[in-house]
Amino acid sequence: MTSVLLVDDDNELTLMLVQYLSLEGFAVQATNDSETGVAQALSGRFEIVVLDVMMPRLSGMEALRRIRAGSQIPVIMLTARGDNIDRIVGLEMGADDYVPKPCTPGELVARLRAIMRRVRPFVDDSQPAANHLKAGGLELWPGRRQAAWHGAPLELTGTEFSLLEVLVRQAGRLVSKQDLSKHVFGRPLAPFERRIDVHISSIRQKLGQRPDGQPWILGVRGMGYQLLSD
Known part of the structure; x- marks a missing residue:
């Protein structure tokens, strides 16, 4: 199971994504507080983070900056649809990918799997x-x-x-x-x-x-x- 940390203050969306990702075989933990999300992302207990840009108190961008200061864990940013500035800034700060909101669970699953295929490739020890x-x-x-x-x-x-x-x-x-x-x-x-x-x-x-x-x-x-x- 891929362990996913979901950081988003939209409780309705978070509940839906947790249920969907769990059915797709992911082990998901969610938090609606970005400071808590940063600490959990740096804990070493997760393999990938899904982080919303629009978070109260500590923005998603600042949370990403703090994560990148201590870890290279893959991060997917959730951005407002059509907001190219957030996407570009997020990529420049070290995000691995982004998904525009409102997002379909299927698209997020596809992005998660694509990134995990890159970071956990098959290794042939015989070669x-x-x-x-x-x-x-x-x-x-x-x-x-x-x-x-x-x-x-x-x-x-x-x-x-x-x-x-x-x-x-x-x-x-x-x-x-x-x-x-x-x-x-x-x-x-x-x-x-x-x-x-x-x-x-x-x-x-x-x-x-x-x-x-x-x-x-x-x-x-x-x-x-x-x-x-x-």
């Missing part, structure tokens, strides 16, 4: 070499979801790791945004959707610049991204 990827100073261990940059641990969110894994496997080649979206999110990229750009921007900041001042991940407008390995 250890397949579980180590290297491109220049960048190393990834997909089975452990760990990364290193020039020998130092590289902290990535679940979505950032998945994007970087695709780029490392295709190092030196241009990967289209549509291919990235299909591999990482399991669906085509919607028109004008910026989530990949936001996550790539975060990865670039963590990798720093090349000696020539250019980023390690090059972007080709309207096409995709390319990881440079040297």
Whole structure:
């Protein structure tokens, strides 16, 4: 069972989601207080968090910031439908995905399962070499979801790791945004959707610049991204 923490002050929605997710095989615990939600998210007892942006007292964004300061646990944000600012800010702060409200339980279940497939991949211990990827100073261990940059641990969110894994496997080649979206999110990229750009921007900041001042991940407008390995 995947353990899910649901943080939302809408009691009616929360009750419905808890019942639905439980029927779908998730172990769900809910709280309508964001400060309590932060403490529980950092407790190590949960595998993924569903966090509403519009929370009283402590906003969902501030709760996300506090969670990210101490944990890389996957976080799905619940945002008002059509509120692109909340979505972009949430992604920039380290959210792994978002679901617009009012959301259908089926969509949330699909997003939860997609993220958990990325963070808990099947590991074939008989092929250890397949579980180590290297491109220049960048190393990834997909089975452990760990990364290193020039020998130092590289902290990535679940979505950032998945994007970087695709780029490392295709190092030196241009990967289209549509291919990235299909591999990482399991669906085509919607028109004008910026989530990949936001996550790539975060990865670039963590990798720093090349000696020539250019980023390690090059972007080709309207096409995709390319990881440079040297």
